[in-house]
Amino acid sequence: MPETIDQIFVIVKHWLLGYVPVEVQPLFSALLSVVPILVVFPLLFAITTLLERKGLGRIQNRYGPNRTGPYGLLQPIADAVKSLTKEDVVPNTADEVVHFLAPLLLVSAALLAYAVLPVGRNMIVANLNAGVLFFFAVGSLVELAVFMAGWSSRNKYSLLGAMRAIAQMISYEVPLVLASIVVIMAAGSLSTVAIVKAQAGYAGIWPHWFVFTPWGFAGFVLFMIAATAESNRSPFDLPEGESEIIAGYYIEYSGFKFALFFLGEYLGMFATSGMAITLFLGGWAAPFSFLTWVPSYFWFFSKLLVLIAGFIWVRGTLPRLRMDQLMNFAWRFMLPMALLNIFIAGVWHFMPAGLSRWLVCIILVAAPCILLSRGLKKEKKLQVRTYRFAE
Amino acid sequence: MFGEGLLKGMAETARNFLGSYVSKDRLTTVQFPEERVAPIEASRNFPFLVYDGKDWQQGMRCVSCLICEKECPPKCIFIEKSTDKKPDATGKPQFYPAVFNIDVSVCMSCQICVEVCPFDAIKMDVAFELSTDNRFDDLLWDKQRLAKSNEYYGKIHPTEAAAVDAQLAEGRAKLEAKSKVTTEAKAVGAAVPSAQTVSGATE
Ligand code: SF4
Ligand code: SF4
Numbered sequence: 001m002p003e004t005i006d007q008i009f010v011i012v013k014h015w016l017l018g019y020v021p022v023e024v025q026p027l028f029s030a031l032l033s034v035v036p037i038l039v040v041f042p043l044l045f046a047i048t049t050l051l052e053r054k055g056l057g058r059i060q061n062r063y064g065p066n067r068t069g070p071y072g073l074l075q076p077i078a079d080a081v082k083s084l085t086k087e088d089v090v091p092n093t094a095d096e097v098v099h100f101l102a103p104l105l106l107v108s109a110a111l112l113a114y115a116v117l118p119v120g121r122n123m124i125v126a127n128l129n130a131g132v133l134f135f136f137a138v139g140s141l142v143e144l145a146v147f148m149a150g151w152s153s154r155n156k157y158s159l160l161g162a163m164r165a166i167a168q169m170i171s172y173e174v175p176l177v178l179a180s181i182v183v184i185m186a187a188g189s190l191s192t193v194a195i196v197k198a199q200a201g202y203a204g205i206w207p208h209w210f211v212f213t214p215w216g217f218a219g220f221v222l223f224m225i226a227a228t229a230e231s232n233r234s235p236f237d238l239p240e241g242e243s244e245i246i247a248g249y250y251i252e253y254s255g256f257k258f259a260l261f262f263l264g265e266y267l268g269m270f271a272t273s274g275m276a277i278t279l280f281l282g283g284w285a286a287p288f289s290f291l292t293w294v295p296s297y298f299w300f301f302s303k304l305l306v307l308i309a310g311f312i313w314v315r316g317t318l319p320r321l322r323m324d325q326l327m328n329f330a331w332r333f334m335l336p337m338a339l340l341n342i343f344i345a346g347v348w349h350f351m352p353a354g355l356s357r358w359l360v361c362i363i364l365v366a367a368p369c370i371l372l373s374r375g376l377k378k379e380k381k382l383q384v385r386t387y388r389f390a391e
Numbered sequence: 392m393f394g395e396g397l398l399k400g401m402a403e404t405a406r407n408f409l410g411s412y413v414s415k416d417r418l419t420t421v422q423f424p425e426e427r428v429a430p431i432e433a434s435r436n437f438p439f440l441v442y443d444g445k446d447w448q449q450g451m452r453c454v455s456c457l458i459c460e461k462e463c464p465p466k467c468i469f470i471e472k473s474t475d476k477k478p479d480a481t482g483k484p485q486f487y488p489a490v491f492n493i494d495v496s497v498c499m500s501c502q503i504c505v506e507v508c509p510f511d512a513i514k515m516d517v518a519f520e521l522s523t524d525n526r527f528d529d530l531l532w533d534k535q536r537l538a539k540s541n542e543y544y545g546k547i548h549p550t551e552a553a554a555v556d557a558q559l560a561e562g563r564a565k566l567e568a569k570s571k572v573t574t575e576a577k578a579v580g581a582a583v584p585s586a587q588t589v590s591g592a593t594e
Pocket of ligand 2: 452453458508509512
């Protein structure tokens with residue numbers, strides 16, 4: 001019985017496929033795989049906007065939205081209606097075609113990434129052999145969309161915002177990819193399904209997730225930091241820095257196009273979180289061996305929600321970084337650590353299993369981390385600013 | 392060390408998050424239309440015209456001197472002076488504003504009109520729910536809408552109103568004393584030949 005519930009969506013799909021002629025079955029099958037993704041994740045976006053606003057409210061000792069519907073549950077609908085009914089303003093001098101295409105490209109790029117995410121056992125749109133590669137390749141389409149938006153608006157603020165956004169996204173894409181390499185090394189495959197399979201199995205009740213190894217943990221932390229920066233979330237939300245460049249690259253967007261940018265941003269966040277789950281947290285696998293009867297998709301989405309809660313928590317806590325801090329952090333801390341982590345994963349692989357392997361690897365992770373952060377801190381010469389003309 | 396302050400901050404926000412569900416005192420939000428904070432005495436946002444007594448038309452202190460109209464920086468006061476005089480609350484004949492309009496949407500709440508009014512006729516209100524869906528009628532307030540009683544003024548700005556009342560009373564008392572003196576002097580002047588009888592009568 002648990003098996004059936006676990007596979008219910010797969011079974012339903014096959015059952016539905018039985019009713020269509022053989023010639024159109026591939027097309028129909030693709031449709032049946034894609035449509036749920038197009039429904040579930042935007043719906044998750046709607047729920048997240050509400051939960052995020054409520055959570056941030058609580059973090060700041062406020063109630064958050066509680067006016068629309070019971071407990072403010074209808075807030076996403078109100079938001080949707082509002083953004084749909086707002087006037088769509090396009091600047092006179094803007095390049096209309098590119099201006100129109102940018103948000104579409106952003107959203108479709110974010111959605112494409114879901115093709116290789118296994119959201120449950122046997123639940124994946126396309127099991128590519130180079131799934132991880134596809135994911136990152138599609139992910140970098142977002143940069144193009146951002147630049148299209150910033151450039152086509154013919155506004156200096158939006159152009160500057162786009163440049164800033166791209167500088168940040170490219171800088172953090174490097175550690176993002178490097179952090180995931182350790183997993184590819186350990187699993188010996190670029191296929192997301194194979195990576196999840198490599199983490200299956202339990203030692204006692206504990207799962208064999210990659211995050212429970214020194215290099216896996218370091219990789220996970222680096223990946224999540226880079227993912228935050230990739231999805232432009234606080235404290236890395238410089239691209240939209242309202243206080244400095246007035247909403248950055250999407251300053252000239254209004255109404256539903258603006259909402260699309262937000263949708264794309266959140267979809268990107270879900271996708272990278274989903275990738276982090278797949279790479280480090282065992283994908284759809286249950287956290288304990290005695291919980292394997294719970295359906296796999298349930299585990300995937302619970303892990304996703306936990307990660308999103310983490311994102312919201314971080315957003316509620318940290319202030320925005322400065323541009324130089326951001327770049328320094330990416331190139332002088334994240335990048336060396338990610339490179340070192342690959343080396344550590346190699347050490348782990350070639351040392352015999354046992355306590356010594358753990359010790360060596362933990363030291364190899366912790367020592368450079370401390371030394372690097374210490375060193376970077378010492379370099380920062382904080383001094384009292386003297387204002388020559390303000391006195 | 393690296394990350395320590397970060398963890399401290401995260402712990403603080405987590406405490407806020409959980410604490411706001413446990414203890415209500417943490418929540419500083421006032422759920423506005425249902426809950427309200429008591430009006431703050433020092434708050435001011437829009438002028439109104441003070442009247443004494445019961446009748447707003449007769450009791451209006453404004454004598455249409457046009458000073459506030461001239462001084463208002465965004466020029467949002469419109470006054471039309473009356474051609475006749477009518478008795479005010481004290482029974483003294485005065486000019487009165489035939490039209491006194493303020494454009495709420497233009498007023499910048501600077502309180503200059505209040506500062507310059509020599510008759511304490513215009514004061515600042517604390518009411519803040521001024522929104523309306525009719526931009527052309529509901530934002531130009533006329534004399535009647537602007538008129539509010541002195542009691543109301545006493546309620547929203549008690550300290551200030553007491554001072555104003557005391558000053559007005561003092562002024563009136565002085566005026567009365569002066570007029571008494573003048574009337575007496577007049578009486579004396581008129582009755583110089585029969586001063587004896589007058590003093591005899593008063594005794
Ligand atoms: S408060 Fe200032 S702006 Fe408003 S009516 Fe008085 S003088 Fe004019
Ligand atoms: S200054 Fe005072 S008395 Fe003069 S017109 Fe204005 S409100 Fe009336």
